[in-house]
Amino acid sequence: MNALLSPGSVTRPAQASVAALSAEGLGKAFGPITVLSDITLDIHPGEVHAIIGENGAGKSTLMKLLSGHISPTAGQLFLNGRPVAFRNAVEAEAAGIVLVHQEILLAADLTVAENLFLGREIGRGLMVNDRLMNRRAAELLARVGSSARPRDGRDLPLAQRQLVQIARALLDERKVVILDEPTAVLANDEVAALLDIVRALRDQGWRFSTFRIGSTKCRRSRIASPCCATAA
Numbered sequence: 001m002n003a004l005l006s007p008g009s010v011t012r013p014a015q016a017s018v019a020a021l022s023a024e025g026l027g028k029a030f031g032p033i034t035v036l037s038d039i040t041l042d043i044h045p046g047e048v049h050a051i052i053g054e055n056g057a058g059k060s061t062l063m064k065l066l067s068g069h070i071s072p073t074a075g076q077l078f079l080n081g082r083p084v085a086f087r088n089a090v091e092a093e094a095a096g097i098v099l100v101h102q103e104i105l106l107a108a109d110l111t112v113a114e115n116l117f118l119g120r121e122i123g124r125g126l127m128v129n130d131r132l133m134n135r136r137a138a139e140l141l142a143r144v145g146s147s148a149r150p151r152d153g154r155d156l157p158l159a160q161r162q163l164v165q166i167a168r169a170l171l172d173e174r175k176v177v178i179l180d181e182p183t184a185v186l187a188n189d190e191v192a193a194l195l196d197i198v199r200a201l202r203d204q205g206w207r208f209s210t211f212r213i214g215s216t217k218c219r220r221s222r223i224a225s226p227c228c229a230t231a232a
């Protein structure tokens with residue numbers, strides 16, 4: 001068994017508020033291989049969590065379970081205290097939970113603004129309102145501290161592409177934002193800027209994030225062992 005995030009590894013302090021998103025006894029097996037078992041965690045309003053584990057520990061798998069990209073083989077998710085089973089990521093996004101993937105998933109041939117609004121273009125009827133989308137894109141990019149411009153294209157540096165992905169996650173005022181190793185492609189000053197953004201998002205009521213080990217400079221209020229930590 002390869003259950004590297006071990007049973008009971010996340011502590012559950014008494015909380016007055018209902019968790020926005022909870023997992024109870026969550027597990028995932030791919031065929032005969034159990035990757036995660038008995039994961040229990042609560043994500044409350046205003047919290048920033050960090051999940052820490054070595055390569056292959058199951059961090060991305062957990063993020064995908066929480067965001068509807070894959071389904072658990074054991075356990076239960078709760079949304080605002082109610083049992084929920086997302087059939088796919090679209091359902092999870094509709095419920096306010098969005099995952100920013102570890103991999104850069106932007107279309108190389110589109111501009112920054114086009115990528116930001118892909119599938120959610122602003123317009124009336126068949127007409128796309130480029131001017132409005134570019135203006136809204138500039139606002140979002142400023143919000144995540146990106147120096148990218150709405151009309152930038154395929155030559156955008158990797159770190160900026162990551163920030164564009166994060167900006168895309170902020171589009172519909174998501175309630176729970178999950179970042180899978182967002183700092184992996186960022187330079188030190190960009191990591192600092194991103195942590196500032198995460199703190200600002202937390203203060204706006206957003207809830208969840210993961211970082212590469214060594215980059216978890218957020219003040220921690222909850223620590224779990226052996227390889228999974230939460231921070232706020």
Ligand SMILES: Nc1ncnc2c1ncn2[C@@H]1O[C@H](COP(=O)(O)OP(=O)(O)O)[C@@H](O)[C@H]1O
Nearest residue numbers: 030033035053054055056057058059060061062
């Ligand atoms: N779709 C899949 N099918 C089979 N095994 C998988 C699949 N996705 C992930 N795994 C396995 O699950 C384990 C955890 O992977 P992952 O969640 O990507 O780890 P981490 O993000 O912590 O590096 C790895 O051993 C990986 O090979």
Ligand SMILES: [Mg+2]
Nearest residue numbers: 059060061102
């Ligand atoms: Mg991963």
